[in-house]
Amino acid sequence: MYKFPASTLVSHAIILQPVIVQASFKTQKDLLGCRTKVPRNVNMEKLRNGYLFPEISRLEVQHIEKYPNAKLISLGIGDTTEPVPQIITSSMANYAHALSTVDGYTGYGPEQGNKALRKAIAKEFYKDLPIKDTEVFVSDGAQSDITRLQLLLGSNVTIAVQDPSFPAYIDSSVIIGQAGVEDEAGRYGSIEYMKCGPHNNFFPDLATTSRADIIFFCSPNNPTGHAATRKQLEQLVNFARENGSIIIFDSAYSSYIKDDSPRSIYEIPGAREVAIEISSFSKFAGFTGVRLGWTVVPEEVLYSNGFPVIHDFNRIVCTCFNGASNIAQAGGLACLSSEGFLAVRSLVDYYMENAKILVETFASVGLKVYGGTNAPYIWVHFPGSNSWDVCTKVLEKAHIITIPGSGFGPSGEEFLRISAFGHRESIREASSRLKSLFL
Amino acid sequence: MYKFPASTLVSHAIILQPVIVQASFKTQKDLLGCRTKVPRNVNMEKLRNGYLFPEISRLEVQHIEKYPNAKLISLGIGDTTEPVPQIITSSMANYAHALSTVDGYTGYGPEQGNKALRKAIAKEFYKDLPIKDTEVFVSDGAQSDITRLQLLLGSNVTIAVQDPSFPAYIDSSVIIGQAGVEDEAGRYGSIEYMKCGPHNNFFPDLATTSRADIIFFCSPNNPTGHAATRKQLEQLVNFARENGSIIIFDSAYSSYIKDDSPRSIYEIPGAREVAIEISSFSKFAGFTGVRLGWTVVPEEVLYSNGFPVIHDFNRIVCTCFNGASNIAQAGGLACLSSEGFLAVRSLVDYYMENAKILVETFASVGLKVYGGTNAPYIWVHFPGSNSWDVCTKVLEKAHIITIPGSGFGPSGEEFLRISAFGHRESIREASSRLKSLFL
Secondary structure, eight states: OOOOOGGGOOOHHHHHSOHHHHHHHHHHHHHHOOOOSOOOOHHHHTOOSOOHHHHHHHHHHHHHHHOTTSOOEEOSSOOOOSOOOHHHHHHHHHHHHHTTSTTTOOOOOOTTOOHHHHHHHHHHHSTTSOOOGGGEEEESOHHHHHHHHHHHHOTTOOEEEEESOOHHHHHHHHHHTOSOOBOTTSOBTTEEEEEOSGGGTTOOOGGGOOOOSEEEEESSOTTTOOOOOHHHHHHHHHHHHHHTOEEEEEOTTGGGOOSSSOSSGGGSTTGGGTEEEEEESHHHHTOTTTOOEEEEOOTTOBOTTSOBHHHHHHHHHHHHOOOSOHHHHHHHHHHTSHHHHHHHHHHHHHHHHHHHHHHHHHHHTTOEEEESSSSSEEEEEOTTOOHHHHHHHHHHHHOEEOEEGGGGOGGGTTEEEEEOOSOHHHHHHHHHHHHHHHO | OOOOOGGGOOOHHHHHSOHHHHHHHHHHHHHHOOOOSOOOOHHHHTOOSOOHHHHHHHHHHHHHHHOTTSOOEEOSSOOOOSOOOHHHHHHHHHHHHHTTSTTTOOOOOOTTOOHHHHHHHHHHHSTTSOOOGGGEEEESOHHHHHHHHHHHHOTTOOEEEEESOOHHHHHHHHHHTOSOOBOTTSOBTTEEEEEOSGGGTTOOOGGGOOOOSEEEEESSOTTTOOOOOHHHHHHHHHHHHHHTOEEEEEOTTGGGOOSSSOSSGGGSTTGGGTEEEEEESHHHHTOTTTOOEEEEOOTTOBOTTSOBHHHHHHHHHHHHOOOSOHHHHHHHHHHTSHHHHHHHHHHHHHHHHHHHHHHHHHHHTTOEEEESSSSSEEEEEOTTSOHHHHHHHHHHHHOEEOEEGGGGOGGGTTEEEEEOOSOHHHHHHHHHHHHHHHO
16 A cells, blocks of 8 residues: 655645635734724634635645646535536526516515425425424525524534534534534544544444534535444434434435435434434535525424424524525425436436446555445545645645545544545546556 | 504404414423423523514414405515516526536535625625625625624624614524523613614614624614614714724615615725625515625724634635525626616616605605605604504504514514515505505
């Protein structure tokens, strides 16, 4: 296996330095010298680095400036690249056109989403499961709903996250004031980090996991690509029930599951009383830019005082949000027609073929590869290496953007996350460059 | 002037009772009996009533059930009713269609909004003002950004609001934990209520206003319809500068200003150091369902420690939001083309003609009317009356939905807010019914 000689390593510190922010800060202080008396939010101060994905975008821009002639390939941010099937875009276009007619014009829709879409989501994504349309809240994407759930819960709850995990869980927890202080290893004192790696088949050792009020759990997992098995999720639900915790289950990648792993937490008996599920059309239908998602809050999820969580979430949605774009909702409804469903299925298959190529690429050079069979992410192990160093090396030598595992949490160290979103020719070209680099 | 005999009054308590919530709460507790150990957010507990506008919608639904044959007219929620000009809907439809092509497909856009739209907003809405495109953050609407600004500020700031005011300012303040405890009059202990009424030309007496970190100020005002004069806004900016406060200026109705009242707080010298501005395409272009707005954070707005607010707001936008729908943004850009701008201008003129009819209607029956000349809202005074009683009476007798002024704060008592959004024939019919009722 390839090992980077220490002398060629570029320090990640250079990359992650929030250069722009610090520079402007200084300039403005010198220039203006007029401060308000409004204190900076202490929670914002606790966010030491920028949010991971914009930082990766910035890295990309810097690289293009440095090597304007290099053909940069991005396997970094998990951003869909393939056109949306026409049946869906036509539906959105028709909706848009209708807005200029007297009969087709619509103003504010219900904050919770249009009834037809809520029904279709309940029916298509929760077949044979007793999810009511009134328990489905349409959103402008899972990321916004993660924050709305944090607002709902407030600062007096404790949270647990998989380590590594999608960074919005922790960052939103810091912003709302649940997280405590960050230590030198990058762990916040009040958050329970549930280590997930090859050693435990990417499922936390619950016997040594402290109770938390809220357990964020993502399956198929971003970044590791692991889809939790039925048995694992049964353990998780039992753990939550025993501890009186609420699971926030992120199933944004459920459509990528190829085997019989559960696609929804509600496939597990008892989950309706302890789980909220957030999900998205982004990766399912190429809606990353269109913005559409949903959250399910079953009526049975109750606070310790017996009050139903769904009523407070409804209040948050009505007060802090005004519904997803009506045009995007028309697109979502088209995705869930039988023809639309088949069409978006082919998008998922396309990206999963990419994933297969990338899994084979890394395996062929002797690296240990995880994920990529039930998820569009590949999680590659570089034992003994600093993941920012590997990321930098791959960028400098192969002009490929990846994401260092440590960006997803301390246990992501030694790993790279590789996204399978991309045009096929880019994936093939990336495969070829990676083989040359690592062989 | 018409006075309601006390005996015909229907108590507003019946209407505002959160019936559904309480009923389900009880049923579920009895039925399920399985509670988690997660405490309910104390801030959510402090929100005693439902959010105003969904409550009004519920009132509407109840009335239709009660009088299925009555032709209900809504002058309640300020929801646009007229078709969006074709030049704008075509632009959105074209964008949607392009998403099904290889060249036209786009995934995640910048969280802050597309560059072209940010530039167009800076150029068209802030002509001759030094607003940079990088200070413009595109949103999915002003309501979402009010909450994102509250998240940014956190629970350790104090706020002041106009009384009456758009209820999202106070409700989001309660949710984030700034508001303190509500007294019997409906005032939260930690919020500074700045009374605005005919007695002070709808501008607070700043000499008796306590300092707050954050001052929410809406002009043209929702609900009173008053557009603050230049002199008033100069006083406001000076007050903020003297006190080291930050103004959050809501200019969502600025396109309705007909006289020379400022359309942006940045027309006032010194505002760039103390003001954030939120605004929206909703009422400007009939985008209430399409969802598009923006927030301006000038680089010069600094916290007490000298740190620029813009950097923290950028972090919030990147972490808690993922950009507005790309299709909606294409529509926003079309609104700001010279042809699009003219087209949406005619929408504003249409609603302002409605406003004129409604102002004349109430004036003709001897009622004192405010607003309606620089804003699509009319604020009608019913001296000595309870505003919920008047609202109920108008609904029962004329089948017209209005909003009781007290829903916007204690100083809204004795007033009704009348929305000028509606088809012309409905407005004329409403005018006729109102004249019959009050003459």
